[in-house]
Amino acid sequence: MAKEFINPNWHVVFLHIPLGLFVLGMIIELLSFMYRRSTLRVAGRWMILLGALSAVPTALTGIYAFANVARMELPTGVDPDQPWHAIAEQTHLDPDQWEHLRQHTLAQALATGVSAVLVTLALGLSDGWRRKLYFPILLGLLFALAAMVYGGWHGGEMVYRHGTAVLRVEHQGATAEASRPKTTESAADEQAEIKRGVEYFVPPIQLHVLLAGLSVAFALAALGMSMRSIATHEAVDDRTRDLDEFGLDRLDRDPLIEAPAKRGPGDLDVARSLNPEAGVGPATGMRRLPMSRTWLLAFAIGAGAALAGVWMLAGNDEIRTWQPRNLWDMVAHSQRRLFHVLSGTTIVVVTLLLALVTRLSRRPKALLSLLSLVLLAAVALQVWLGVLLMFDTPGGPVSRFNRSGENTAPATSPATSPTQTIAAGA
Secondary structure, three states: OOOOOOOOOOHHHHOHHHHHHHHHHHHHHHOHHHOOOOOHHHHHHHHHHHHHHHHHHHHHHHHHHHHHHHHHOOOOOOOOOOOHHHHHHHOOOOHHHHHHHHHHHHHHHHHHHHHHHHHHHHHHOOHHHHHHOHHHHHHHHHHHHHHHHHHHHHHHHHHHHOOOOOOHHHHHOOOHHHHOOOOOOOHHHHHHOOOOOHHHHOOHHHHHHHHHHHHHHHHHHHHHHHHHHHHOOOOOOHHHHHHOHHHHHHHHHOOOOOOHHHHOOOOOOHHHHHOOOOOOOOOOHHHHOOHHHHHHHHHHHHHHHHHHHHHHHOOOOOOOOOOHHHHHHHHHOOHHHHHHHHHHHHHHHHHHHHHHHHHHOOOOHHHHHHHHHHHHHHHHHHHHHHHHHHHOOOOOOOOOOOOOOOOOOOOOOHHHOHHHHHHHHO
16 A cells, blocks of 8 residues: 555655756846847746745755655664664665765755745845846856756666665555554654545645745745835836936846836846836835735745644544644653744744735834844744754754664653543543
8 A cells, every 4th residue: 555645755746846947947047148138038037036936845845755765765663753863774775875865955955045045135136236246146046056957966866776765665665653543743653654534645744844845935035025125115216217218228238127118028127027017116116016915925824834733743543632732742842843833933923924014014124124034043943943853753952863872752741641642532
């Protein structure tokens, strides 16, 4: 029996999206000297933007895929709910597979981080700074492209040459130990257990990871638009400037900005590409760019990720763990889970606050800057804690992986021991 509907995991579906979009978009941009005034360049920049941002959820599903493949390659009968050092020692992955996995993970993580930061920055800059930083940003994106292609090659080698996540994983299937109902759930068990019911088609932990990545991607897009609106708030309206004779002459020499009044819809400003009718001057910039709506989307998707996390902890194949007290005890007595929940809650709340601030405030610069710093710090912490929970165990320090010989069991409350939990639900 297959472990779940899409095997071995969802990463095999989503990895093609950023690769196709980002690579093609960069090719179009690099060849844009042949069609500088064409709307094809607009399409290319959309591809770069969407490819870089879609790499965020794809990378997070890749984190799950790495841990999932290692645990599915464990010998039959071995409990998958062990610290990462024990998994690495016992898995059947050979040295070549480990090397390809390591190189693929490092390269794609680097490509995702660099490209996402640069497109957010480019989206948020004023026209003047876009012109000044065009070549540094382009060089950074070329570096991200090279890292993405390099990581993709290692991914192809480990799958098609060594059969990673294709041959032995499908042959072994899910482990019986991980599939037994328990009074608590861990990411390790979720990676290896046989799914039943709706979880067979929509595994909760993979849904949680995907939605978390999508929330971050929408938040970065909203941050870029918010920065763009603030950066141009004091400037002269672009429409007026484009109609000015000297402005048109200047724009003709500009490699980044085209004049819509002269060339129709071929506006190459990415912010205006998001909404071709949007002005970015003091009269219309704050109103037209869809900042608050994008922040609201990030909030809604983040809330969905939180609900998927609750579903994972108290899935329908567990032993009556839906009671709020049991759920809280599962979180409160694991330092890693507790900080993961707190940072996730911070992300959800801050994105909602930013949606309100950019909607209601006419000059949100100070609040936007402060809340954005809090958001970025919470995202970084959330990703790190997610890595610990995905690869390691719920018990252990929040600053590092567990080491050999350490006690990895999270503290438990006497009021919610397994026996009492089962008795309470009976």
